[in-house]
Amino acid sequence: MTAVPITWYLLLSAILFTVGTVGALTRRNAITIFLSIELMLNSANLAVLAYARLAAARAGDALAATHGQVLVLVVIAVAAAEAAVGLALFIAVYRNRRTIDVTRLNLLRW
Amino acid sequence: MELAVFLIFAGLAVVSSLLVVTHRNPVFSVLSLVVTLVSLAVLFVLLGSPFLAAVQVLVYTGAILVLFLFVIMLLNIGREEPGSGGRGQKVAAGIAGALFGGILMLLLWGAYGGQSVPPVDESLVQLQPLARQLLSTYLLPFEMVGLLLLAAVIAATVLARRGDPGGETRR
Numbered sequence: 256m257t258a259v260p261i262t263w264y265l266l267l268s269a270i271l272f273t274v275g276t277v278g279a280l281t282r283r284n285a286i287t288i289f290l291s292i293e294l295m296l297n298s299a300n301l302a303v304l305a306y307a308r309l310a311a312a313r314a315g316d317a318l319a320a321t322h323g324q325v326l327v328l329v330v331i332a333v334a335a336a337e338a339a340v341g342l343a344l345f346i347a348v349y350r351n352r353r354t355i356d357v358t359r360l361n362l363l364r365w
Numbered sequence: 366m367e368l369a370v371f372l373i374f375a376g377l378a379v380v381s382s383l384l385v386v387t388h389r390n391p392v393f394s395v396l397s398l399v400v401t402l403v404s405l406a407v408l409f410v411l412l413g414s415p416f417l418a419a420v421q422v423l424v425y426t427g428a429i430l431v432l433f434l435f436v437i438m439l440l441n442i443g444r445e446e447p448g449s450g451g452r453g454q455k456v457a458a459g460i461a462g463a464l465f466g467g468i469l470m471l472l473l474w475g476a477y478g479g480q481s482v483p484p485v486d487e488s489l490v491q492l493q494p495l496a497r498q499l500l501s502t503y504l505l506p507f508e509m510v511g512l513l514l515l516a517a518v519i520a521a522t523v524l525a526r527r528g529d530p531g532g533e534t535r536r
Contacts, residue, residue: 262477305412320494331424342525
């Protein structure tokens, strides 16, 4: 049974976060931008859990991992709330403008 | 064994996340994100958090992404048409992303380079300490999350409600 180095999880999390960032910067469809943000939130969750695992292994106690796990639970709940409000916003915008292409929503652009 | 599972699902997560941000059809993006999130849930199990893996599958793929699919089909969003002048922006974002990711990975490698942790044994995977912490030390954040979800429900209802024909939201 070979153990996976903790760094690999962190590197995977960095890769996913970068992919999410590039997606949020390049896409024009608001829904896809939102999906990229969800991806970034999840990669952060992966990093937090990796650190929680490291803390538990160092302390030799399951209690040390719970702090990170509580944080991940809170992040998941906030992501759910964010998705609900964000999608409601998209529906409201679509009702007014008939599009959610972010390059066409330039009413406030200077 | 653990290494093989990690490599398979990490590769799956990276490939499907690339599909999320590159595919033109938003429905396909959402389905790729489902694959990404399920592979991440497998990695959560490897990291000794089976409860959070279950929450991830239930809340994300079961609730949030279904909500995304509902909205995509409700708004009838088709494929994104290729935009004018998007190529320069894509190249710039790619370069910036590669720089950002490279620096991030270098920093992480410098901090923990190849450091190994012992594989998960059963004494480190327990649900009871998490439950105790959540309802004692972290009781206040727990209640605040509940309040936040209530506020989100009310906000979503108000925002998505049909307004006047003139477009103004009715009071």
